[in-house]
Amino acid sequence: MAAGYPPKVPELYIISRNHTSKNALENANIMMNHYYQQASFVQSATTPNTLPQEGGIEVAFAGRSNSGKSSTINRVCFQKSLARTSKTPGRTQLINFFTLPEGQLLVDLPGYGYAKVPENIKLQWQKFIEAYLTTRNTLKGLILVMDIRHPMTSFDQGLLKWAEHRQLAVHILLNKADKLSKGAMHSTVLAVRKELANYQMPVSAQAFSATNGLGLEELWAKLDNWYERGAAI
Ligand code: GDP
Numbered sequence: 001m002a003a004g005y006p007p008k009v010p011e012l013y014i015i016s017r018n019h020t021s022k023n024a025l026e027n028a029n030i031m032m033n034h035y036y037q038q039a040s041f042v043q044s045a046t047t048p049n050t051l052p053q054e055g056g057i058e059v060a061f062a063g064r065s066n067s068g069k070s071s072t073i074n075r076v077c078f079q080k081s082l083a084r085t086s087k088t089p090g091r092t093q094l095i096n097f098f099t100l101p102e103g104q105l106l107v108d109l110p111g112y113g114y115a116k117v118p119e120n121i122k123l124q125w126q127k128f129i130e131a132y133l134t135t136r137n138t139l140k141g142l143i144l145v146m147d148i149r150h151p152m153t154s155f156d157q158g159l160l161k162w163a164e165h166r167q168l169a170v171h172i173l174l175n176k177a178d179k180l181s182k183g184a185m186h187s188t189v190l191a192v193r194k195e196l197a198n199y200q201m202p203v204s205a206q207a208f209s210a211t212n213g214l215g216l217e218e219l220w221a222k223l224d225n226w227y228e229r230g231a232a233i
Helices: 069-077 119-135 154-166 182-196 216-226
Strands: 012-016 030-033 040-045 058-063 095-099 105-108 139-147 169-175 203-207
Touching: 030 216, 058 069, 058 119, 069 105, 069 139, 069 169, 069 216, 095 119, 119 139, 119 154, 139 154, 139 216, 154 169, 169 182, 169 216, 182 203, 203 216
Parallel strands: 058 105, 058 139, 139 169, 169 203
Antiparallel strands: 012 030, 040 095, 095 105
16 A cells, blocks of 8 residues: 555644634634544433443533534534524423544533423423433533623533532533623633632633634643543644
């Protein structure tokens, strides 16, 4: 076989760079990552009994309804509709499992906090999420998506308490950063990090925008670390 064949597929592609926008936050590169682009849906679970067997490392995405969790998953994987963006928040809630190469799993947890959902159904989802978070041995970390304009809601804090109880690592995405000025974005990140000092587990936070890809490389680096991908990129 000729040297250099088959050609090595580069992990990162820069698809476009927006030079025209006056807003610095919109100048983030739009990129894809070959590893995460291979994500593919495997199955949904509706109850703790229907969770798939444990296998590779799992990273779960959680967030309040409308925080942009689905848009974030789609951005990470560079797929338009891998996770369904919520036209009707509060519809049937499932835990969705996606496979990645080498048997790793990316998990989409049901969005929480949607006001119109009856209290008993909310409790049911909460129990399901908690059952998943507390029993899943292969779960390595939780990506918690928040709207940067309304960070650390009581729902988010409840989830952080669960993660602390279980000693589960959490990485917070302060999403929709494109909606804030650079100054407001930085001060929110600092304020959230200050609040996180009260939690006794590995927890970090960054600004993010599912819309323009701001913070995407930092997020991929965190995911690579949890998936034990070494110096893959
Ligand atoms: P989910 O309910 O948490 O899964 O949220 P979705 O991904 O469905 O997003 C909710 C709404 O927020 C949609 O209208 C998205 O287009 C919008 N959205 C998501 N992420 C961003 C972002 O980074 N910036 C802006 N401006 N809007 C976003």
